[in-house]
Amino acid sequence: MNKTCRIVNLQEEYSQLYKENLSLLENGAPEKMNASRAKAFDLFVEKGIPSNKVEEYKYTNLQPFFKGSFDIALSSDAALEGAAENFNCGVPELDTHNVFLINGWFANQDDCNQLPKGVVVGSIREKAEQYPEVFEKYYNENTPNNLDAMAAMNTAFAQDGAFIYVPKGVVVEKPIQLVNIMSGDNDRLVFQRNLIVVEENAQVKVMLCDHTISPQKFVINNLTEVFVKENSVFDIYNVQNQHNLTTQVSGMYVHQKKHSNILTNNLTLHSGVTRNNIRVTMDDEHCESHVYGLYLSDKNQHVDNFTFIDHAKPNCQSFELFKGVMDDSASGAFTGRVLVRPDAQQTNAYQSNNNLLLTDNAKINSKPQLEIYADDVKCSHGATVGQLDDEAMFYLRARGINQTEGRILLMFAFAYEVIEKIRVEPLKENIRSLVEKRFRGEFDKCDSCVVCGQQGSSVSCL
Amino acid sequence: MLVIKDLHAKIDDKEILRGINLEVKPGEVHAIMGPNGSGKSTLSSVLAGNEKFEVVEGEVSFNDKDLLDLAPEDRAREGLFLSFQYPVEIPGVSMVNFMRTAVNEHRKYAEKDPYTASEFLKLMREKKKLVEIDSNLTNRSVNEGFSGGEKKKNEIFQMAMLEPKLAILDETDSGLDIDALRVVANGVNKLKSPETSTIVITHYQRLLDHIVPDFVHVLYKGRIVKSAGKELAHELEEKGYDWIKKEFED
Numbered sequence: 001m002n003k004t005c006r007i008v009n010l011q012e013e014y015s016q017l018y019k020e021n022l023s024l025l026e027n028g029a030p031e032k033m034n035a036s037r038a039k040a041f042d043l044f045v046e047k048g049i050p051s052n053k054v055e056e057y058k059y060t061n062l063q064p065f066f067k068g069s070f071d072i073a074l075s076s077d078a079a080l081e082g083a084a085e086n087f088n089c090g091v092p093e094l095d096t097h098n099v100f101l102i103n104g105w106f107a108n109q110d111d112c113n114q115l116p117k118g119v120v121v122g123s124i125r126e127k128a129e130q131y132p133e134v135f136e137k138y139y140n141e142n143t144p145n146n147l148d149a150m151a152a153m154n155t156a157f158a159q160d161g162a163f164i165y166v167p168k169g170v171v172v173e174k175p176i177q178l179v180n181i182m183s184g185d186n187d188r189l190v191f192q193r194n195l196i197v198v199e200e201n202a203q204v205k206v207m208l209c210d211h212t213i214s215p216q217k218f219v220i221n222n223l224t225e226v227f228v229k230e231n232s233v234f235d236i237y238n239v240q241n242q243h244n245l246t247t248q249v250s251g252m253y254v255h256q257k258k259h260s261n262i263l264t265n266n267l268t269l270h271s272g273v274t275r276n277n278i279r280v281t282m283d284d285e286h287c288e289s290h291v292y293g294l295y296l297s298d299k300n301q302h303v304d305n306f307t308f309i310d311h312a313k314p315n316c317q318s319f320e321l322f323k324g325v326m327d328d329s330a331s332g333a334f335t336g337r338v339l340v341r342p343d344a345q346q347t348n349a350y351q352s353n354n355n356l357l358l359t360d361n362a363k364i365n366s367k368p369q370l371e372i373y374a375d376d377v378k379c380s381h382g383a384t385v386g387q388l389d390d391e392a393m394f395y396l397r398a399r400g401i402n403q404t405e406g407r408i409l410l411m412f413a414f415a416y417e418v419i420e421k422i423r424v425e426p427l428k429e430n431i432r433s434l435v436e437k438r439f440r441g442e443f444d445k446c447d448s449c450v451v452c453g454q455q456g457s458s459v460s461c462l
Numbered sequence: 463m464l465v466i467k468d469l470h471a472k473i474d475d476k477e478i479l480r481g482i483n484l485e486v487k488p489g490e491v492h493a494i495m496g497p498n499g500s501g502k503s504t505l506s507s508v509l510a511g512n513e514k515f516e517v518v519e520g521e522v523s524f525n526d527k528d529l530l531d532l533a534p535e536d537r538a539r540e541g542l543f544l545s546f547q548y549p550v551e552i553p554g555v556s557m558v559n560f561m562r563t564a565v566n567e568h569r570k571y572a573e574k575d576p577y578t579a580s581e582f583l584k585l586m587r588e589k590k591k592l593v594e595i596d597s598n599l600t601n602r603s604v605n606e607g608f609s610g611g612e613k614k615k616n617e618i619f620q621m622a623m624l625e626p627k628l629a630i631l632d633e634t635d636s637g638l639d640i641d642a643l644r645v646v647a648n649g650v651n652k653l654k655s656p657e658t659s660t661i662v663i664t665h666y667q668r669l670l671d672h673i674v675p676d677f678v679h680v681l682y683k684g685r686i687v688k689s690a691g692k693e694l695a696h697e698l699e700e701k702g703y704d705w706i707k708k709e710f711e712d
Contacts, residue, residue: 389552391550394512394513394550395549397511397534398546399564400564400568400624401535401564401567402533405563409555410555413552413554413555413603414554416554
């Protein structure tokens with residue numbers, strides 16, 4: 001059922017919401033999910049929705065966005081109500097295995113027989129029952145409930161999400177695409193919890209495509225836990241494409257073992273308020289991680305990427321690159337914490353954050369934060385904030401290219417480096433054209449998504 | 463083709479051009495020489511429309527249009543081309559994309575249909591051959607990591623693509639070895655026709671052995687203080703600029 005809650009004072013009502021509906025939250029959910037709730041709830045209540053007084057959320061005060069009158073779906077039926085026919089399953093160009101989630105709940109997916117043998121994809125609450133040994137071993141084992149109130153909130157409230165399991169030695173050729181759709185007749189509060197386990201010597205690429213298809217206000221707290229075992233390769237591309245009334249707090253917690261290679265790329269193309277918490281724990285030697293992001297903001301949009309690369313063991317490498325183009329009165333923040341622990345010798349860590357501000361009102365706060373406790377390491381970081389290059393613009397104009405076109409070329413040139421990091425060729429192509437359209441102002445959420453083919457609706461053009 | 467009358471321009475309240483008069487007719491090659499700081503590059507920047515400089519007085523007509531009234535991109539589309547002394551590196555913008563955009567903007571202005579991808583690539587192949595530019599250069603980002611010589615060759619390649627009526631070569635010879643100079647000069651000569659004109663801005667006479675001027679002007683302290691035939695270039699090479707300065711000061 002859909003429960004309507006009115007949030008004015010935050011903690012009070014969220015506590016009440018939890019307590020009054022605990023039996024519904026627990027209903028049908030896996031045992032470990034329910035067993036984790038109480039402790040996480042206490043941690044959440046203790047810390048509360050972060051305001052800008054919390055150091056980690058200094059540039060993104062979430063409190064005002066988590067107030068209001070929301071529907072919250074406490075069952076699959078409620079989440080899917082009325083939305084089932086609204087989405088489009090046709091995916092142009094990209095050959096992917098598609099999984100559709102509506103308001104945080106699993107809706108349906110392509111034929112699983114197309115997947116390699118042993119690969120499991122589906123609803124986390126369902127698959128937890130079928131594969132209890134995997135679920136019990138990993139669920140909530142890499143989520144910092146004690147450090148981040150939003151992670152704790154997710155653990156306390158989440159009921160469904162996606163589950164992906166790739167067994168030892170299996171290479172999944174087709175990317176798996178999780179299409180997250182927000183829909184409803186009232187403003188909504190949404191929780192989603194994903195669990196991805198990539199076993200030894202396995203490979204998989206995942207795309208997370210976030211959409212809104214109705215004009216209501218959506219407040220989303222989603223969290224993805226990823227375990228990448230020895231010698232495996234994992235990519236995740238999160239394409240965030242939502243309307244301006246969306247607030248999304250998105251947690252991505254990746255845990256790596258020996259010789260594994262991971263890539264995360266957060267492509268925030270359009271959204272209201274986005275906070276990405278990205279944490280990579282390199283918990284074994286010879287891990288390699290690539291953590292990338294691109295954010296294109298205008299109007300009053302706000303994007304905050306908070307990253308934490310934990311070099312816990314020696315001989316690991318990390319490459320971090322975030323780039324942003326901010327127009328109008330957009331604001332943003334980047335925090336890049338890199339921790340090199342005392343025995344993590346021979347660490348190579350590179351970090352870079354570059355920003356292009358197109359107006360005097362656009363704003364970015366960039367904060368590299370390197371903590372190095374080992375003495376034989378290579379670490380570098382750089383943060384830049386700049387404007388479009390006047391000389392380059394004149395050069396283009398002197399060749400007959402007008403200012404508008406020149407601006408697009410230069411903005412695209414700036415963003416291009418992050419797009420080049422995409423390791424799925426057709427996705428790279430699609431993102432390239434999507435970004436160009438975004439700069440041209442031809443793109444909005446009304447277009448069907450070139451990535452997942454999701455149709456927008458004109459009412460969602462806010 | 464180009465008529466400059468009493469042109470004055472300044473940057474940060476400093477007057478650099480102090481009354482330039484010059485007429486260039488179709489088919490002519492003019493060389494503008496002069497000591498450092500005489501205003502040669504300022505003149506080319508002002509003609510191309512660089513907004514860093516402020517025109518305070520004078521007129522410039524280009525094919526009977528008021529050049530100073532046009533935006534830089536429209537000057538280019540009208541057929542004015544500036545080969546930059548320091549071509550700008552633009553990482554992330556591919557040469558192909560840059561040139562296709564530029565060429566099609568020109569065509570749109572002339573009310574012609576844009577080139578299709580294959581027409582465009584064919585044109586590019588032809589022009590690359592014409593100006594002897596290394597194929598690989600056009601697969602890279604605009605001027606990114608190009609050597610000095612490659613950047614200048616790239617300017618001439620762009621000129622070949624855009625087929626201007628008037629080309630202004632701003633110290634295109636500076637920093638070029640003799641082979642690159644030959645390639646650049648050959649390119650310019652091949653692109654010349656009775657309808658097109660060239661203004662060569664240079665410090666030295668060597669380039670003028672390859673691109674033979676009809677007129678040589680000496681620019682000094684923001685004015686053209688001497689104009690003559692090509693023999694003037696040789697005289698300047700031999701005697702330097704001191705005698706001009708002296709003559710002018712007197």
